Amino acid sequence: MTVVVLWGVEDAVLRELSRAQVRARVLVRVAITMGFLAVVYVGTGVLDDALDRFTDGHDGITDHQTEVMFRILQITLYIGALIVILGFWNLDLSGLLIGAGFAGIVLGMAARQTLGSVIAGLVLMFSRPFEIGDWVQVGDKQGIVTDITIVNTRLQTFDGEYVMLPNDVVGSSEIVNRSRKGRLRVHVSVGVDYETDVEHAMDVAKDAVSDLDDVLSVPRPQVVLSSFGDSAIVMDVRVWIDKPSSRRHWRAQTAVIQSVKTAFDDAGIKIPFPQREIAGRAETGGFRVHEPGADGETDD
Template sequence: MLWPVVTSLSQESPLRPDPVPWIQETYLATTELQLLATLLLAVFVVATLSWTSRFQELLRRRYGTQLAEASSVVLLGAVVIAGVYAFSVIWHVTYVLEYTLSTMAIDRWLAAQQLVTGAIVLTAYLAIRFINRSIDKLAQTRAVTKHQSEVAYHVADVAIVAFAATVILTLWGIDLTNIFIGAGAITAIVALTARETLTAMLAGFILLFSRPFYVGDWIAVEDTSGIVTDVTIFTTKIQTFDDRHVLIPNDEVTNSPLTNYSQNDQLRVEIDVGIDYEDDPAHARSVIVDAVSDLESIKTAPAPQVVTKGFGESAILLECRVWIADPTMRRQLTARTDVVEAITSAFDREGITIPYPQRVHTSRNDAFQIDGRMQEGENMPAVDD
C-alpha cells in the first residue's frame, strides 16, 4: 500500500532529522498537545510579523527604503517557510512536504533559469520603486511638474517591464520574432481604430515637453477659461469660474489658440468709460489717473494709463489700463470694481458727466412734420404731405 511507503520515506527524509521524531513522540503525541502547539505557532508567527514591520521601519530610517523592503520580503519568506514546516511537524505530515518536493524535482539548468528569472523580476521591481521615488523627490523640488512626473511614471514603468520581459523570454528560449510581428499587427489595428485616443496621447507628450502651462495656471482654450486642476496623458481638466469641471482632450488643447494669463505674473485690465462731449478729454484722463494710482488692488509699475479710444454715439470713449500681479479671476474682478468706483467718485467731484445713451433728433432746414402737416421755417415754403 502507498501509506507504508510514504511513511517509510518520511522517516528517512532529511525533513525529519534526529530530534524531530523524539519531539513528536514526546510533546506532540496527542491531539490536545498538537492544538496547543498550533496555537503557540500562530502567536509566534503574528509576533514575528509585528517585529518584522518594526525592523523594516528601522532599516528604512538607517539604510533607505529599497534595502528595507528587500529585507522585509526575505524575512517574510523565511517566516512563511518556517511556519509551514513547523505545522507539518506538529501534525506529523512532513511526508506531504517530502512528496511535494520530490514532484518538483528539476534539473540544474531549469533551476538556474528559475533563479535568474526571479532575480530579473526582483531587480525590475526594485528599479521601478527606485525610479518612482526619484521622480517624487524631483517633484518635491519643483524640478518637474505634476503632469511630467505622472507621465515619467508610466514611461519608466513600461520601459522597465518591457526590457525585463524581453530578457526573460530570451532566457527561456522563446523566439521574439513572432511576438514582434504580432505586436506590430496589433499596433496597426489599434492605430486605425483608436486614432483619436492616440492623437490625444501624443498631444499629452507634446504638452509635457513644451510646458505651455502648469497645474494651477489660469488659461483659456477657445471658449473655456479657468484654472488647470489636472493634466493626464489624454486630457486636461479645467475648473471654470462658475465651478464647472471641463475635460478637454489634449489634441484640442494643442490645436486651439491657448492663452495663459499666469505666464508673465501680471495682467493688464482694461476698463472703458465715456464722458460727455462737452467735457475736456485731457482733464478727464488726468482725473482718472489720479483716482486709480493709489488703489491697493493694482500695481504701481507699470503705471496706470488712460487713452482716448474714439467717438461713441453718446460719449467720447476713454480706456483706463491698469495692471495686476499674480493674475487670478478674483484679483481681476477686484481691480475692476475698485477702478470703476474710484472713477465714479472722482467724476462726481470734478463735475465730469458720464452720459446715458441718447440720441439727438434735428431737422434739415428747420422743417418738422406734426400731425400729418409740415410746419414752415423762416425760409421754408409750405409743402403738402
Template sequence: MLLLQQEFGLDPQQYIPPLISAVTTVVLFVVVFVVLYLLGKYFVTRAVGGGLRHRDFDETLVGLAVSTTVGVVAVVAVALAATVAGFGVVLAAFATLAGALALAVGFAAQDLIANFVAGVFIIQDEPFTVGDWIEWSGNSGVVREIQLRVTKLDTFDNQLVTVPNSDLASAAVVNNVANDRRRVSVGFGIGYEDDVERAREAIVDEASRIDGVLDEPAPTAPVTELGDSAVVLSGRVWIDPTESGYGGVRAQFLEAVKARFDAEGIDMPYPNTELSGGIEVTNVGGEEETAM
C-alpha cells in the same frame, strides 16, 4: 499491467527523457527571466529615475517613465529568456501577434494617445499650473488638476470643466496670472463738449484710490478713440494678479469713475444717430397727404 504494456507496446522509459527536457527548458526559462527581470528592474529603473530627477523633470513624468521602464524590462526579459530556453518559434509567433495587436490598438486609441502625449508636454513645459486662470478657444477657468489625459478647471460660475489635453496643446492658451503684473483697461466715453483733461484727472484720481492698484506703473487715461457720440478715454491701471482679482478691480474702477463723473457733471453719452433728409406720407389710396 505487463500484459497491457506488451499488447500496446507502451514503455514508460521512453517518455522520461522528453519530460526531463521539457522540465529543464521551463526551469531554465523561469530562472533566466527572474534573474534578468530583477537585475534590469533594479539597475535600469534607478538609472532612468535618477537621470530624470537630475534634470528636474516633474515627479508625475518620472513615475510614468519608471513604470514604463519596468514594463519594457519585463518584455525584454521574456524575450531573452525564451531565446536562451529555445522558444524561438514561439517567440517569433508571439512577436507577430503583439505587433498586430499594437497596430490595431494604436488606430483605435489614437485620440487617447494624442491626449496622453499632450499631457506629458503640458506637465513638462508648464504653460500653466494648478491655480492659474487661463483662457483658450473662447473659454476660461481656473486650473484645478492636471492629469496625463485631461485637465480639470473650475469656471467662475463654479462649474467643473474637463478638457482633453490635446485641445489645450493645440490651442492658443492665455495665462492671465503668469506674470507679476497685469493691466486692467476700461473705456470711458465723455461728451465732445466736456473737458478731456478734467475727465482724465478724475479717472486717474479714482484709479489711485482703489485697493490693489499698483503705484508703478502709475494709472493713466489716454484718449484712444473719437467715437460717433463720445470721446473715449482708456483708464489703465496695473495690478498684481496673485494678490488682486482682475474682475473685482475692474468693477470698482467702473463704479468709482461713474460716481465721480456724476458728481462733477461730466457727461457719459449713450450712442445716438441723427437722421437728415425728407420723408413723404401717403394714405391708403395713394394720395399724398404730408411732405416733410
C-alpha cells in the same frame, strides 16, 4: 560499463543522464532568469534615484513630471527585459511580434482619439503651458485648472461648473494663461463728451484709480485715448492686479468704474449717452417742422 551492458540497462541509464542534463539546463536558465529580473528590479530603483537627483537640480521640472518620466522609463526597461528573457529561452519572437503589431494596428484604429489624448497629455505635462490652480482660457472655455491627467484636463468655470477637455483638444487650441506672470492688466473703457478737455479728463481718471486697494502702484495705472466713438471720445483706463483670479479681476474692475464715475461727477466731466446728429441737405431747404393745418390739413 561491462556490467551495465551485461544487465541490458545501458539505454535506460543514458536516457536518465540526458533527462538530468535537460533538467539541469532548465534550472540554470531559471536561476539566470530570476537573477536577471532581480537586477532589473534593483535597476529601476537606481534609475528612480538618479532621476530624482537630476530633477532636483532643475527647478523647471515638477514632481508630477518626474513621476511621469520615471514611469515611462520603467515600462521601457521592463519591455526590454521581457524581450531579453524570451530570447534567452530560445522562443520564436517573430510570430509574437507580428501578432503584437497587428493588435497594435487594430487598437490604434479603435482608440485613435484616446491615444491622441494620451500623447497630447504627455506633451502638455512636459511643455507646461499651465499648472493646477492657474486661470486659463482654452478656446472659448475659461476657468481654474483643477486637474491634469494623461487623458484630459479639468477646469472649474466661474459659474461653478466643471468642464472636462480632452488633451488633444487642449493641445490644438489657443491657450491663454492669465496667472503665469503673477499679475494681470485690467482694462476699463469710458467715454467723455467731445467738448471735454481730454487732457484734464485723463488726469482725473488716473488720479481716481491710483490709490485703490486692489490696484498695483507698480506698474502705474495708465489712461490712453482709445477711439472716436459715436457720441464720445473713448478712453482706456489700464490698471494692474496681482495674484490674478476671477474674483480679484471683477473686484478691481468694479472699483475702477465706481471711482472714475465719482471723480468725473465731482469734476463736472460728462459721460454722454449714445446720441446722433441728424442734418438736412442745404439744397433741399434743410429740415422743416410740419405743423397741423398746413397744406389744408386739419386736426382730428
